[in-house]
Amino acid sequence: MTPASQLVTTAEPVTTDPSHNQVAVSARSLSKTYGTGPTAVHALRSVNLDIERGRFSAIMGPSGSGKSTLLHLLAGLDTASAGSVRIDGQELGALGDDALTRLRRDRVGFVFQSFNLIPTLTAAENIRLPLDLAGRQPDRAWFDYVIASVGIADRLNHRPSELSGGQRQRVAVARALVTRPAVAFADEPTGNLDSVSGAEVLRLLRDAVTHAGQTVVMVTHDPAAAAHADRVVMLADGMIRHDLIAPGLDAIVAAVASGSASA
């Protein structure tokens, strides 16, 4: 940790939930600026955030507020302009590309808005892919749990094109969880789904947290989706505007309204 970020850490309170002190992902003074000079866009402005282990966190905010940027940085997909990110205690800034890739492979899972299954692989192969890439054997019991949770035992040998959107996204969730990651990130996972399929996917994520102790961070526009989370972080203009613990749908809607009113 650099002296500068330590200074900032003491200067600003860290948004964290005191009841959970075991942290899966932490961000300190995290900033991201696109471009330079007068046209520079400050997508993130010195964000401090701790994501607790074994919890379901949601990130919300109006379009352009920096949600995707935050997700990219927390997941080690992009590099910060300033500040630091730690996953499982490992400082990302110190890692080269291969080490960062291995970290993503072993300790991070992803669920994308547009599923992003590999079309040439069957559902089962897609789920196993992160393990295959690592050359690892699955933990049998965990693997069975993940497969069972997808609920498409009869279609595991089908290609993605032969699955419905909801089925595809459930396969994607299984792929994200198969390595038992320190954290799974989901970017608008219900954005391309009908409400029934969306609810199933949310239940799957919720169950992974509640029953299997997984850590999930989800970016979403949808207050109803966010209502499944244990915690909702609201961004505006690249800064954390609200940090709500287990808010109900009403509280989320109210916070969204206040956020857009102030924006």
Add this chain to the structure above:
Amino acid sequence: MYTLNATFRNLRTGASRVWLGGLAIALSVAFVVAGTLVAEASRARIVEPALSAPVGTTGVIVAESGRLPAAAAELGVAASDRTVVLFGPDGRSELAGERRVFLADGRAVRMVSGELPGGADEIALDSSAAGILGLGAGDSVPVRTEDGSVVVMRVSGTVVPRTGTTGVAATVAGMERLLGPGVDQVQLRGSAAETADAVAALGDAVRYTDLRGQQQQESAQAGRGLGVLGLLLSTLTVVCAVAGTFVIANTFYVVAAGRRREAALLRAVGATKSQVRRVFAVEALSLGTVASVIGVVAGASAGTLVGRFMGFHVAPDARLIVVGLVLGMVVTLAGTWGPVRGIAQVAPVAALGAAELTEVERPSQVRWALVLPLVIGAALAVQVPIVGAVIGGVLTFIALVVLGPILVPRIGRIVVRGRGPVAKLARANVVRYPKRSARTSVAVVLGVALATSVTALVTAAGNLAELMPESIVTVYAPTVTTDMEQVLSGLPGVDSVDPMGPSELRLNTSPALTDEVATEVAGQLPNWPGARLGTDADRAAEYSSAVAWITTSLGAVAAMSLIVGLLGVLNTVRLAALERRREFAVLRAIGMTRGQLVRLVVREAMGLAGIGVFLGLVLGAATIYGMLGMLSLLLIPLISWWLVASICVAVLVVAAVGAVFPARAAARVSPAYALADTTN
């Protein structure tokens, strides 16, 4: 309207995507142009003097006794079978060694540049000697005369003599200056009408031979050489055209697939099919035009360089330029017709479809049915010798092209081996678009098939030398004279006599009479000092040099096809990498290292090349079988497997090494791109 224009602009393929396809067209055109130039130049050297009207020479007169009448000496160029020695321009080094004087004995010189010699101090040089000595019309050349002194002659121009000879031509006065008195032959210049009277005036003092009549006879004989050459040139043209067509077709199919949504969007907002089509058609035509021009220029330059290096006189003409341009445009049209039509067929509603990673293609099994008649046709065709083999080969090739998309998934699983995740993904990607993979492999298939047949031919040639036609008796002499020809063609059992060069005559007989004719000829030989009968060794040498010429040429065609084919493999891999940017980003995001991604793309390239190699070996084996029939069963153990294996390995290695560049570019994609909301 502004936005619509912008969308139309978006629809364009983008030069960065299609330039490799353009390069394939240019290369195909260049190969054909260069190949034709070199081949025709070599033909000019080998058979053309007999084919084309000998410039400045209409006939030859030979003194019946002793010296030529003075009047005859004025009529043309002297010739002799004695030698002169030319020196380099510095007058000291014997660069060219001994050079035989041109033989006028019924044979013609062809002017290449400058004029035939006009005065006693002028000399026309053989063009290759002139090239070696660095001389042209107007230069001076020191020549050693028969008595050992050196005289300086002016070069009036350059000529091409017949096979294997080099020589000079001079006026009778000039020749006597070099060789002393005794010139007894003159090649006439001027038109037949002009010389006829003059020759008539000379009466019985000279014997006159009309070269025109002889020329017709020689043309017929040279036609055989032309047949082989023509076959080689058509093979070259067809192979290059087919190879180029499939590469450019693939380019546009892939680009069109990537632009489907935009095309659908345009259709949805009211663009007509032809408007959408036009965007692509205009681009295809511009690319074709530019590529054809580049190909013609590159081919003409390369052909001229190579031809000159080989000592031929090479001159690209307008006809060749037109042929090159037309070929390039035909290849472009044939290759882009399908995809350009296809892009406009897209349903407007496709614009609304979800953005997904591109799906997997399933070719129809109906193709099996189409192949049956082709295979039957091929099987029937090969019953007819030579022509049938060619037709059979073409039909088999078409059958393979039709079957390709169905075979690709099976072959892909054979050629991309390994159990790791990279091998598994590479295998899946190689068979993902069977049509595309099949199109990609076509040029490699042709190259490998040709190469295999050629190596088999080389091996076979050694064993088949005994099978050379028995119906020919060959006579060698230091100088073949018209006398000899007349005497030999008068012998019983001799059907015809073909002069094969300045010192070789070929007597065609019926096989049954060969031995008798040989005995008769042997009886005549003492009349001509130095003359002898051709032996089996001569025949074998001649046969193997003919085989070497054919195999070298076919080998060159195979190499060209392989070059275009490898370019096509890299083109496909590169386009696929661009097309799959998002998929690669996903793989990177979920834990594929850059190294693994590079290996994935490289293995895909090797897989595509491997499919080509596999099918090429099949087609090659089928071709050998078709050409040699049952014999091939005996020959299969003789196929040079080492050579074939080296070619295949080389193809795979080049594909792998070449793919490193697009692979590294692909591996640079940011994993964050996987989360982007856009399709591309």
